Amino acid sequence: MGDMEDKTYRVSGGKSIFILIVLSLLQLSDWADRSILNISLQAIKKSFNLTDLQAGMLPSLLQVGVAVFLIPTAFLADRLGRRRVIMGMALIWSSFTVVTGLAGKMWHLLLARFMVGAGEAGYQPAGQTWLGITFSKKIRTRIIGLFMMCMPIGVALGLFLGGYLLKTTNDWRPAFFIFGFPGMVLAFIVRSLPDYKAARAEGEGVLNINFFRQLQPLFRIKSYLLFIASSTFLYFLFFAVQTWTPTLIMRAYHMDPLVTGKVLGAIGLLNVCAPMGGILADRWQLKSKIGRPLFLLLGTFITLAIIGVSLFLVGRAPFKIYLPIYLLGALSSALLYPVLMVVVHDVVPVPVRATAIGFQMAISQLLGGVLGPVVVGMISDATGGGAQGIINGLFCTIPVAALSIITTLILIKYYAYDSACVSDEVLAEC
DSSP states (O other), X not given: OHHHHHHBOOOOHHHHHHHHHHHHHHHHHHHHHHHHHHHHHXXXXXXXXXXXXXXXXXXXXXXXXXXXXXXXXXXXHHHHOHHXXXXXXXXXXXXXXXXXXXXXXXXXXXXXXXXHHHHHTTHHHHHHHHHHHHSOGGGHHHHHHHHHHHHHHHHHHHHHHHHHHHHHHSOSSHHHHHHHHHHHHHHHHHTTSOOBOOSSOTTOOSSOHHHHHHHGGGGGOHHHHHHHHHHHHHHHHHHHHHHHHHHHHXXXXXXXXXXXXXXXXXXXXXXXXXXXHHHHHHHHHHHOTTHHHHHHHHHHHHHHHHHHHHHHHTTTSOHHHHHHHHHHHHHHHHHHHHHHHHHHHHHSOGGGHHHHHHHHHHHHIIIIIIHHHHHHHHHHHHTTOHHHXXXXXXXXXXXXXXXXXXXXXXXXXXHHHHHHTOOOOOBBOO
């Protein structure tokens, strides 16, 4: 019993904070790359003479890469450990970020974006599960909130610097060169971080039937299955809005990329208050066994209402009126992200948790994140393009996202029981 207690995975304050910092910086690098593409989308469209539909395929192809490799890389995170998998993924996505800037033909660009997605695929499952065990369950949502806060910071950094470089160099390529290298450095730092023991016995191979038997009960957890549906509906809207908003503002208000990048970048930086969503959800959870899903339900309703109003105003109202409404929608979305990431942690056992997050994200990314931007592009082309075409497409994502409210309502019925069945005790790596 004493040996078992000695091997229990515990991380001191300093070490746990360092893990959080390194993983958060990698998160920032990941999302900066995505927003560089968004602010450069109009320039890339002109450079390769693309339609809106073809341009929308670029961020969507990244999501295809994420969706295809999410489950395999999440599985490897559970079986090989988070350190090895995250190091390898960071090297891949950072290298192909640089390759994106070297693209001379359309197929080069498509291949590079697919491989960036392949590299980024398992980072969320691996990073989240590592942090979810490193810190206490009582503060899990706020820790994941801090981790997820680097998404809007990365988006802001990518929009601002990407817009600045695009304006000053009149070329969309330099930003991809500059943002590719930090991830390579951080990848090697990850190798020194303390990790918890992978979910396999001594001498057991990576591919083992016993592990796959552990996965069978996963698909009988009703709250987990309902959460997959709920997040898919929300991703359909979130990824579409994230992809097309820079282009929409440039078309509706005739702004150049630098000004657009500065404005959206500033909004992204204000999203550093996103961990407040985690704090509020954690406190609600302490008072109620269904606090986190209730927070998700309320936040989704508010977010959809604000986004609907902002789409009605864009191009019709002056920019100074549209902007505060868009800001409120961005803040509301940011407050939701920590809870969107934590529900799976609450209801799924540790040995298969990264794989479970991989399944959830693969389905959500493929059916929501991939389809959303493409559908908006299709509707835009079909309705005449321009700012109004994008507005028409984005309006169509709201009814889809509203379905998440229904699935979350059903999820609440099963969440308390499913979360009570989960223990977070794990062993440290030798």
